Amino acid sequence: MSTIERAEVFVASPGRNFVTLRITTSDGVTGLGDATLNGRELAVASYLKDHLVPLLIGRDPARIEDIWQYLYRGAYWRRGPVTMTAIAAVDMALWDIKGKVANLPVYQLLGGRSRDGVMVYSHASGTDVPSLLDDVARFRDLGYQAIRAQTAVPGIGGSYGVRKGVVYEPASTSLPDEQPWSTEAYLDFAPTYLTQVREKFGFGFHLLHDVHHRLTPIEAARLGKAVEDVRLFWMEDPTPAENQDAFRLIRQHTTTPIATGEILNSIWDVKDLITEQLIDYVRTTVTHAGGITHLRRIFDLAALYHVRTGSHGATDLSPVSLAAAVHVDLTVPNFGIQEYMPHVAETMEVFRTGVTLEKGMLNLSDAPGLGVEYDEKAAERHPYDPRYLPVARRLDGSVHDW
Ligand code: KDG
Ligand code: MG
Numbered sequence: 186m187s188t189i190e191r192a193e194v195f196v197a198s199p200g201r202n203f204v205t206l207r208i209t210t211s212d213g214v215t216g217l218g219d220a221t222l223n224g225r226e227l228a229v230a231s232y233l234k235d236h237l238v239p240l241l242i243g244r245d246p247a248r249i250e251d252i253w254q255y256l257y258r259g260a261y262w263r264r265g266p267v268t269m270t271a272i273a274a275v276d277m278a279l280w281d282i283k284g285k286v287a288n289l290p291v292y293q294l295l296g297g298r299s300r301d302g303v304m305v306y307s308h309a310s311g312t313d314v315p316s317l318l319d320d321v322a323r324f325r326d327l328g329y330q331a332i333r334a335q336t337a338v339p340g341i342g343g344s345y346g347v348r349k350g351v352v353y354e355p356a357s358t359s360l361p362d363e364q365p366w367s368t369e370a371y372l373d374f375a376p377t378y379l380t381q382v383r384e385k386f387g388f389g390f391h392l393l394h395d396v397h398h399r400l401t402p403i404e405a406a407r408l409g410k411a412v413e414d415v416r417l418f419w420m421e422d423p424t425p426a427e428n429q430d431a432f433r434l435i436r437q438h439t440t441t442p443i444a445t446g447e448i449l450n451s452i453w454d455v456k457d458l459i460t461e462q463l464i465d466y467v468r469t470t471v472t473h474a475g476g477i478t479h480l481r482r483i484f485d486l487a488a489l490y491h492v493r494t495g496s497h498g499a500t501d502l503s504p505v506s507l508a509a510a511v512h513v514d515l516t517v518p519n520f521g522i523q524e525y526m527p528h529v530a531e532t533m534e535v536f537r538t539g540v541t542l543e544k545g546m547l548n549l550s551d552a553p554g555l556g557v558e559y560d561e562k563a564a565e566r567h568p569y570d571p572r573y574l575p576v577a578r579r580l581d582g583s584v585h586d587w
Contacts, residue, residue: 187212192238197564200529203503206274216281218274219472219506224574232271249279269450276476284554291512302546303514305525306331310348329545331391345397356572366577376411391418398425398586402434409439419444432463447497466495472506493521504536508555535564
């Protein structure tokens, strides 16, 4: 029997920080998992190195479900982003190994394709409305079928989702950047600019918007009603996601579809949202919600309640995560959309993947496993670089949800 011989944790910053797990079996087969938790990278690296790796050595890598249960139930302390990201990395690496041993891409092991490709949305943003409209035009020209639109709020300065460089990268300073916020200004402005996007480009593509947890339920209900004619594909994270009850009130007031879940980590965190049909899209990811094994469990529950998938896919998830996401997206019956932001060149020199993008659709090569290789030597050139996500403060100086 093949056993797990080695499990190594790499922390590197090729363009941004990533934590990567590589498991090697006694037969010399390797598997990769993404363990990146933006701004808290070393906590997951330690959870893996100090607590999980010793438990893995000598185990049968083929027993993915059993290892998942052993790590989850065996910890006694359950759930939470650090635990679930560490378990996710192990799970992804084991699926990668299983695929390589079977000489099949992981999506074949998950039941095979349900679709020919995976529709993605990308991020258009601007410091004002004209620059946002230019950015939307750019993504339309690139062939994207779905675009998220964010812009700075006049009089407030920068806001969530406004890109500074080529890609949106919020974790950009060695101590948290503090950004001003006014709910009143945002609520007055957001419907206007989303309407301007539709006036200029029409309805021939999907338009998305991320509120990034900043409203109360009644404020979110007001926004949802105000943008009904814009026909958003979704209004994302209208309120802080941990209070599942809050979504009931939003739901009672608006037909604007709701997406949430990028910061949620387990099926228990989304159970009421799904079974009470309080949301339309669940945004849990393969990296932060326990890997392929657990994500599929969430998506299967969602399918019973007409909730579709819309996995988080910002650049703080590594190319290993993106590949694993696409394997899942290709197979699940209730796929909705996949978030996608291209990684910078330094990242792609370290992670070589078979993921392709054409006309706003992602696809995979037929490489066995997840189809990603990690170049350890290239990664060594990019040492860990501590970064924090920003903090939002209201105009009176008090802390708001970022
Ligand atoms: O690490 C935090 C980012 O991943 C998050 O701010 C991005 O909200 C986000 C999104 O929808 O991509
Ligand atoms: Mg978001």
